[in-house]
Amino acid sequence: MANIAKLFTVRANTLLQAAARQPQVATRFSSTANNWEFIKTEVTGEKNNVAVITLNRPKALNALCNGLMKELSTALKAYGKDANISAIVLTGSEKAFAAGADIKEMAPNTYSQCIQGNFLNDWTEVARTQKPIIAAVNGYALGGGCELAMMCDIIYAGDKAKFGQPEIALGTIPGAGGTQRLTRVVGKSKAMEMCLTGNMINAQEAEKVGLVSKVIPADQLLGEAVKLGEKIGTHSNLIVQLCKEAVNIAYETTLEEGLKFERRTNHATFSTADRKEGMQAFVEKRPAKFTSE
Numbered sequence: 001m002a003n004i005a006k007l008f009t010v011r012a013n014t015l016l017q018a019a020a021r022q023p024q025v026a027t028r029f030s031s032t033a034n035n036w037e038f039i040k041t042e043v044t045g046e047k048n049n050v051a052v053i054t055l056n057r058p059k060a061l062n063a064l065c066n067g068l069m070k071e072l073s074t075a076l077k078a079y080g081k082d083a084n085i086s087a088i089v090l091t092g093s094e095k096a097f098a099a100g101a102d103i104k105e106m107a108p109n110t111y112s113q114c115i116q117g118n119f120l121n122d123w124t125e126v127a128r129t130q131k132p133i134i135a136a137v138n139g140y141a142l143g144g145g146c147e148l149a150m151m152c153d154i155i156y157a158g159d160k161a162k163f164g165q166p167e168i169a170l171g172t173i174p175g176a177g178g179t180q181r182l183t184r185v186v187g188k189s190k191a192m193e194m195c196l197t198g199n200m201i202n203a204q205e206a207e208k209v210g211l212v213s214k215v216i217p218a219d220q221l222l223g224e225a226v227k228l229g230e231k232i233g234t235h236s237n238l239i240v241q242l243c244k245e246a247v248n249i250a251y252e253t254t255l256e257e258g259l260k261f262e263r264r265t266n267h268a269t270f271s272t273a274d275r276k277e278g279m280q281a282f283v284e285k286r287p288a289k290f291t292s293e
């Protein structure tokens with residue numbers, strides 16, 4: 001166990017050093033500056049520190065095709081490196097966050113193509129992003145759409161949102177977390193019910209079972225998600241990144257190891273200027289000025 005604690009300390013310190021090395025100015029993406037085909041991007045918020053990525057394939061209810069997933073990964077990587085961005089909001093249209101993987105595109109796939117091409121392996125950039133990602137879900141979040149939302153850190157739902165894993169009706173099973181992340185979040189019985197029947201649950205039920213953290217009138221959803229991003233952005237980007245990693249570890253390890261990781265990461269924050277500044281600002285009764293150092 002001592003070795004695990006040591007490993008965690010090294011990982012936390014490496015993370016701190018890597019974050020400190022991030023460039024202060026990186027490419028900024030806006031909806032007009034880029035020639036996206038399947039998404040839109042913009043930077044918003046009072047401090048211009050919240051990125052909004054909108055899935056934009058309305059005719060197919062934002063079905064996730066290869067082209068869309070490539071653009072999404074590119075935008076996420078760019079915002080991930082942009083030191084001015086504190087949080088990312090991922091959203092869709094009023095009718096659909098995403099109605100799943102593109103059935104028409106994947107229908108011809110064969111078993112050997114899936115195995116040899118490692119189908120879906122490149123589709124998980126959302127889960128690898130170190131910055132907080134908020135899913136703002138209106139309308140359908142089905143199959144890969146529900147899985148995409150679950151890869152985000154926080155899900156806000158519009159009051160007409162619907163979540164489901166309907167793959168079973170297509171003769172397949174979820175492939176990007178529908179049997180795993182969903183089960184960890186809502187428990188075995190509800191996950192089994194959703195995956196084995198393909199039935200959808202509405203926003204209110206999704207909140208009740210802990211899949212979403214808040215239900216908001218559809219027309220206010222994006223604004224509230226951006227506000228949440230702005231609130232997160234008032235804190236140190238560096239410490240937010242560490243905190244996100246610590247929460248995520250809870251899904252991947254035992255309680256004992258998770259608690260050790262948390263303790264060591266907490267200790268690591270004491271080597272940062274932002275921890276010093278945060279506590280000093282409290283003592284001096286003034287707002288903290290974080291520098292992510």
Ligand SMILES: CCCCCCC/C=C/C(=O)SCCNC(=O)CCNC(=O)[C@H](O)C(C)(C)COP(=O)(O)OP(=O)(O)OC[C@H]1O[C@@H](n2cnc3c(N)ncnc32)[C@H](O)[C@@H]1OP(=O)(O)O
Nearest residue numbers: 060061063099100101102103104123143144148166175176
């Ligand atoms: C982030 C990682 C993701 C990894 C993915 C891992 C594996 C995932 C597998 C899947 O997701 S399988 C797909 C699961 N989803 C579904 O089964 C839902 C399919 N869609 C529907 O059931 C319905 O469209 C709806 C959502 C209930 C809406 O019904 P409505 O009658 O309102 O609209 P439609 O006329 O059906 O649709 C409009 C238009 O959109 C096309 N479309 C909808 N969903 C998809 C889809 N998943 N793939 C491709 N195209 C889709 C639909 O075909 C219509 O277009 P046209 O045919 O009229 O051109």
